[in-house]
Amino acid sequence: MQSKTPSIHLTFTHRGATHPLSLLPESTLAYLQERLEELTAVPQENQKLLYKGKKTLGPDATISDAGLKDGMKVQLIGPTAEELGGLKATESEHQRxxxxxxxxxxxxxxxxxxxxxxxxxxxxxxxxxxxxxxxxxxxxxxxxxxxxxxxxxxxxxxxxxxxxxxxxxxxxxxxxxxxxxxxxxxxxxxxxxxxxxxxxxxxxxxxxxxxxxxxxxxxxxxxxxxxxxxxxxxxxxxxxxxxxxxxxxxxxxxxxxxxxxxxxxxxxxxxxxxxxxxxxxxxxxxxxxxxxxxxxxxxxxxxxxxxxxxxxxxxxxxxxxxxxx
Known part of the structure; x- marks a missing residue:
């Protein structure tokens, strides 16, 4: 019987608010960004994560590949959609x-x-x-x-x-x-x-x-x-x-x-x-x-x-x- 892969427990902070999040190691960065947008209202293209040992990878990479480890505290920087004047999160730079x-x-x-x-x-x-x-x-x-x-x-x-x-x-x-x-x-x-x-x-x-x-x-x-x-x-x-x-x-x-x-x-x-x-x-x-x-x-x-x-x-x-x- 295979053992269940343990989740990675992370704590994200944004504007003084704390957001605990548990994810599987194979979860993609794109999925992580979706969850963070739900929690903080910061559009995915405006999210910037700050943490020790950060690796710059594409959205299809896993959170484990990106250097995120169990128990880490991560700072999220970025304006909310409201602060951007109501622009849609999916609006491209060219459209803007x-x-x-x-x-x-x-x-x-x-x-x-x-x-x-x-x-x-x-x-x-x-x-x-x-x-x-x-x-x-x-x-x-x-x-x-x-x-x-x-x-x-x-x-x-x-x-x-x-x-x-x-x-x-x-x-x-x-x-x-x-x-x-x-x-x-x-x-x-x-x-x-x-x-x-x-x-x-x-x-x-x-x-x-x-x-x-x-x-x-x-x-x-x-x-x-x-x-x-x-x-x-x-x-x-x-x-x-x-x-x-x-x-x-x-x-x-x-x-x-x-x-x-x-x-x-x-x-x-x-x-x-x-x-x-x-x-x-x-x-x-x-x-x-x-x-x-x-x-x-x-x-x-x-x-x-x-x-x-x-x-x-x-x-x-x-x-x-x-x-x-």
Whole structure:
């Protein structure tokens, strides 16, 4: 009489929750992923397992081949389907990018929402948790700044429009990651922002941190700082400026304007600044007394585009998302 193969007892942890699981040694990794999705709601393609002696194998390999042994504790990392904005777990990367491109192509005017009861999209496309770092000074002030960012009307507008969902909005400690201004973990599982000054004697300007937030929100869609990323990031910044300009003017609709059809999203963003006449007297782009209005605007636009490019280069250099494991 053959003896029954003993089961392997494993303990999986995800977001502080513990999930015990018993499997046969010949169970496949694909079967394990199915069970983990049932337990945690983390889609299979977004699951990452961390344990000692891990071996990278295909889904048809057994859990024994993968180095999982009886009594092991395994950490599961990955966003849930809800945090991914309701995307179906079976949606392929190609389908996801095609959907994003279709949404971006829709440029119909958007009405500025009046204050009133929040809709279902407000609860879906939002920051689901706010978490300052409790071991840093003045955590309540950090919470207030994070809450202000999360509730900023322009940020809420772009999150609804582009269907962004973020699990946790939190902060980066300057002494732990002094070079970074922002980090997006697992395409929206968490966004971490540099809120404080190097000496912990205050907080960075709201507008500066919000610009970093727009940069990190772009990483919900694009991982690397390629042309796709740059286009969407410029679009988000333009939409934030456009939304605020419409609110300030009491307009009922958001739309284009200025110099006519823009050559690029970055140029369109620069036009938002140029129309407001934001340039430094005597600095690059400053006009001469004999310049025509068109020439003055051209110089302001050129100077503003150069400044925006430099700002984006600094943000890319101080962003920890691209290539982050």
């Amino acid at each position: 990018k095609e959907r994003i491109l279709r949404e971006r192509a829709q440029r119909a005017p958007v009405k500025v929402r009046s204050t009133g009861p929040s809709s279902s999209t407000d609860s879906q496309y939002t920051f689901h948790r706010i978490e300052p770092l409790p071991h840093l000074p003045n955590p309540e002030s950090a919470r207030n700044l994070l809450t202000k960012l999360a509730n900023d009307p322009a940020i809420r507008h772009v999150m609804r429009k582009h269907q962004f969902s973020v699990g946790v909005l939190t902060e980066l400690a300057p002494h732990e990651q002094p070079h970074l201004l922002g980090l997006n973990v697992n395409a929206g599982q968490a966004i971490k922002l540099r809120l404080r000054t190097d000496r912990y004697d205050g907080f960075r300007l709201f507008t500066e941190v919000r610009r970093v937030l727009c940069h990190e929100l772009t990483h919900n869609v694009w991982g690397d700082h390629d042309n796709n990323f740059k286009e969407l990031n410029s679009t988000l910044n333009k939409e934030v400026a456009e939304f605020e300009r419409a609110q300030a003017a009491g307009a009922h609709q958001l739309g284009g304007g200025g110099f006519g059809p823009p050559q690029s999203a970055l140029e369109a963003e620069a036009q938002e600044y140029a129309l407001g006449g934001s340039y430094t007297l005597g600095g690059p782009g400053a006009s001469s007394p004999g310049d025509s209005p068109e020439e003055r605007r051209r110089k302001v636009l050129e100077a503003t585009m150069n400044r925006l490019r430099k700002e984006e280069e600094e943000l890319e250099d101080r962003c920890g998302t691209a290539g982050h494991p």
